[in-house]
Amino acid sequence: MKQIQAYGTEDKNAKLKPLTIERRELLENDVDIDILFCGVCHSDIHSAHNDWGGTKYPLVPGHEIVGRVTKVGNAVKKYKEGDLVGVGCMVDSCQDCNSCAEDLEQYCENGMVGTYNGKDKHTGKQTFGGYSTSIVVKEEFVLSIPENLEIKAVAPLLCAGITSFSPLNHWKIKKGDKVGVIGLGGLGHMGIKFAHAMGAETIMITTSPNKAESAKDLGADSVLISTNGEDMTKQNGTFDFLLNTVPVKHDINPYIQLLKRDATMVLVGAIEPLEPMNGGQLILGRKRVAGSLIGGIKETQEMLDFCGKHNIVSDIEMIDMQEINTAFERVTSNDVKYRFVIDMKSLK
Amino acid sequence: MKQIQAYGTEDKNAKLKPLTIERRELLENDVDIDILFCGVCHSDIHSAHNDWGGTKYPLVPGHEIVGRVTKVGNAVKKYKEGDLVGVGCMVDSCQDCNSCAEDLEQYCENGMVGTYNGKDKHTGKQTFGGYSTSIVVKEEFVLSIPENLEIKAVAPLLCAGITSFSPLNHWKIKKGDKVGVIGLGGLGHMGIKFAHAMGAETIMITTSPNKAESAKDLGADSVLISTNGEDMTKQNGTFDFLLNTVPVKHDINPYIQLLKRDATMVLVGAIEPLEPMNGGQLILGRKRVAGSLIGGIKETQEMLDFCGKHNIVSDIEMIDMQEINTAFERVTSNDVKYRFVIDMKSLK
Structure with missing residues (x-):
């Protein structure tokens, strides 16, 4: 030794x-x-x-x-x-x-x-x-x-890089896909860079309006403030993929609504029990929630x-x-x- | 008229x-x-x-x-x-x-x-x-x-038929797959018949030991009683697919544990908020929970x-x-x- x-x-x-x-x-x-x-x-x-x-x-x-x-x-x-x-x-x-x-x-x-x-x-x-x-x-x-x-x-x-890269890579994100990255921290900021570099239309989804400019500097095409119900509703059913980097318990239902039929949201941060998910949200659009580890x-x-x-x-x-x-x-x-x-x- | x-x-x-x-x-x-x-x-x-x-x-x-x-x-x-x-x-x-x-x-x-x-x-x-x-x-x-x-x-x-057939078909269940059908009612009994006919090893997963014989008559190869913690633990990480027909709020975490890495559980019954799902369950095996409608x-x-x-x-x-x-x-x-x-x- x-x-x-x-x-x-x-x-x-x-x-x-x-x-x-x-x-x-x-x-x-x-x-x-x-x-x-x-x-x-x-x-x-x-x-x-x-x-x-x-x-x-x-x-x-x-x-x-x-x-x-x-x-x-x-x-x-x-x-x-x-x-x-x-x-x-x-x-x-x-x-x-x-x-x-x-x-x-x-x-x-x-x-x-x-x-x-x-x-x-x-x-x-x-x-x-x-x-x-x-x-x-x-x-x-x-x-x-x-x-x-x-x-x-x-x-x-x-760690932060591969954790956000892997789901985008595994779920084959490509040019023209509309990808939302939820949460702007260590993982989220890498998610934006990768999704952007893969050619996706990249939307930062955050609770914090003051993070909008930073997100755009990182490569986000636009920012969606998740606490703005009206803006969220307008985007319902429009996302090909969501990378959810929120590291704590939260309500994933509003994000599931953002997904297109057959689209997937991948959790990479929250390794704890989430707020109750509504099964109907998945059923009514054959949507998927998945996880991914590094x-x-x-x-x-x-x-x-x-x-x-x-x-x-x-x-x-x-x-x-x-x-x-x-x-x-x-x-x-x-x-x-x-x-x-x-x-x-x-x-x- | x-x-x-x-x-x-x-x-x-x-x-x-x-x-x-x-x-x-x-x-x-x-x-x-x-x-x-x-x-x-x-x-x-x-x-x-x-x-x-x-x-x-x-x-x-x-x-x-x-x-x-x-x-x-x-x-x-x-x-x-x-x-x-x-x-x-x-x-x-x-x-x-x-x-x-x-x-x-x-x-x-x-x-x-x-x-x-x-x-x-x-x-x-x-x-x-x-x-x-x-x-x-x-x-x-x-x-x-x-x-x-x-x-x-x-x-x-x-209705019952296509609701259970569609996810098995969409997720391409094939000969040799190990498929669990959760819940033995109108949907579940059709799920067993279809999974069996598709050549899958078909396991009825139910809370009711008295449904075991009926399930086998329908084509189940075996029955797993979900309230038996020991039996459930033995089967953790062994299922290629789960068809969840439970029509009411329930705890899906024990079922997610049954899935292999990259495997999917599809909800077809519960169109209401479920018990809190543990995000870590999905993350630690890149598992998926999805929905399917008729x-x-x-x-x-x-x-x-x-x-x-x-x-x-x-x-x-x-x-x-x-x-x-x-x-x-x-x-x-x-x-x-x-x-x-x-x-x-x-x-x-």
């Missing part, structure tokens, strides 16, 4: 602080990555506070990682020292079940290994995330980052390549590692456009 | 009684049908009692109609006197919108015309249903009934032809028209296996 510097927490009520952690030595299929930047995802906060249960302490969050390869194991073929690489929400999976065979490791039937708070398959110990100076990851779970992109703004693509490794690479081609990155605010507790507070109060990224040299 | 004998109600609290109603004269595209049998659908009861609002009185229910053609308009090509025909839930639509162009008149963007309590496009007056001696329907909304089937047991196919005319004909080929009809209990009020009570208390059919000669 090797000792490295990190930032984490030893208690659900404590603030994050410097920690020394142990990580596994380089195995033959491993890539050793010097972490340059790490995005701050709302999940990091939920995990630190054990909001979802299951957190083991000490916890080192961070699953939007960008760095440079410093060393590779003997059997590694895809990467070499100096390569710009990324790591997202997963660092391992069984690679044997139906889901893994279909490049959908996020749905691994034996459970994927989370980048943090997971169980390392080799050491049996806890995995630690990107709020640290380095990380060792199995080659198959390392992504290649297009060099033309602004590196620090790539970090959030590894994306597989293959699709994450496709997303990064798509970003390289279309010059898409996240809109970010840079912080030093020592500012993480303030950043957590600001994320919680929705005060960030749209993602904090930690400059990891502040920890070195 | 022509006067005919029917059974209906003039008030939401009144029992059904004999009524004389007016229907339109035969137009050039119309088919005049002598009604032989009419199924009793739960919707008939809801409409009679104005449970959903919008009922105009007098109301003559009935949209599971089988009869013989007695006369056709000059322009009618498909039917001639003596043909055995059926009429389902619709008697007209705009035949011009996208939905109608795709043979999905049930989703007509300008509103399909219900077989009863609709607005006749020619007379502007109310439409009356199959609890009557005859009906005049536009050729395009008349179905052809395979002569090899037991005629009286065909009637429920026109079926288009083309698909209804396909369903009838499928029934002709596989010798499928409904399980019924025959009544005379005069017994309708008792039948309504028994349907309401779920005391019928599985559909009442009125022998319309009792009214003649």
Whole structure:
């Protein structure tokens, strides 16, 4: 085991602080990555506070990682020292079940290994995330980052990016489709960029009129204020697809009304019980509500390549590692456009 | 207008009684049908009692109609006197919108015309249903009934049949799929017959252990009692498709858990707000919940032809028209296996 510097927490009520952690030595299929930047995802906060249960302490969050390869194991073929690489929400999976065979490791039937708070398959110990100076990851779970992109703004693509890209890609959004992106946060702002780049007529759907201009700057063709009943009614039955990024309990019925017959709304944020859905809403137009979880490794690479081609990155605010507790507070109060990224040299 | 004998109600609290109603004269595209049998659908009861609002009185229910053609308009090509025909839930639509162009008149963007309590496009007056001696329907909304089937047991196919057939057909259920049919009533018993005939491994999912044998007689390979947590848990993540025929508010979360990744549950019964759905259930397996409403005319004909080929009809209990009020009570208390059919000669 090797000792490295990190930032984490030893208690659900404590603030994050410097920690020394142990990580596994380089195995033959491993890539050793010097972490340059790490995005701050709302999940990091939920995990630190054990909001979802299951957190083991000490916890080192961070699953939007960008760095440079410093060393590779003997059997590694895809990467070499100096390569710009990324790591997202997963660092391992069984690679044997139906889901893994279909490049959908996020749905691994034996459970994927989370980048943090997971169980390392080799050491049996806890995995630690990107709020640290380095990380060792199995080659198959390392992504290649297009060099033309602004590196620090790539970090959030590894979670916020793929989470919004995957449903748009899976449900085959194409030129001319009318796509609504519900909620303008870390996921929603990426959803707008992707839907726009895919050629869709992209409509930002938000409760906040003051987000209208920002949404248009990101690529939205127009903005629909969901609290305006009259405007909503006018748009009923007109959307080919809805990407719902709202991360908390809410009423999805007004959004289902926006869908055309046979159209789909995909939830990517709300992992809790929603307000009661009216079955008739689905029945009367053969509509669908579905879910989507991040994306597989293959699709994450496709997303990064798509970003390289279309010059898409996240809109970010840079912080030093020592500012993480303030950043957590600001994320919680929705005060960030749209993602904090930690400059990891502040920890070195 | 022509006067005919029917059974209906003039008030939401009144029992059904004999009524004389007016229907339109035969137009050039119309088919005049002598009604032989009419199924009793739960919707008939809801409409009679104005449970959903919008009922105009007098109301003559009935949209599971089988009869013989007695006369056709000059322009009618498909039917001639003596043909055995059926009429389902619709008697007209705009035949011009996208939905109608795709043979999905049930989703007509300008509103399909219900077989009863609709607005006749020619007379502007109310439409009356199959609890009557005859009906005049536009050729395009008349179905052809395979002569090899037991005629009286065909009637429920026109609503219960197509409502359960359409989602199985639309979502392309095939040999080897594992299909669960939730709820054993008018819709559910047809769902089992269809899923079985399509070659699926068909599992009846019910709260009632005493329905197990009946379900197997209908073609279910096995029965899963949804109140048995242990049995349900064993089957989590194993179903390719679920047809949910439960007609009232209920908790769909335990059923979503039964679905495989990327699998769909289709609601056909509950047109009201459901118990809160957990968004995480959909997200963690990219699962889908959808709705489905009856079926288009083309698909209804396909369903009838499928029934002709596989010798499928409904399980019924025959009544005379005069017994309708008792039948309504028994349907309401779920005391019928599985559909009442009125022998319309009792009214003649």
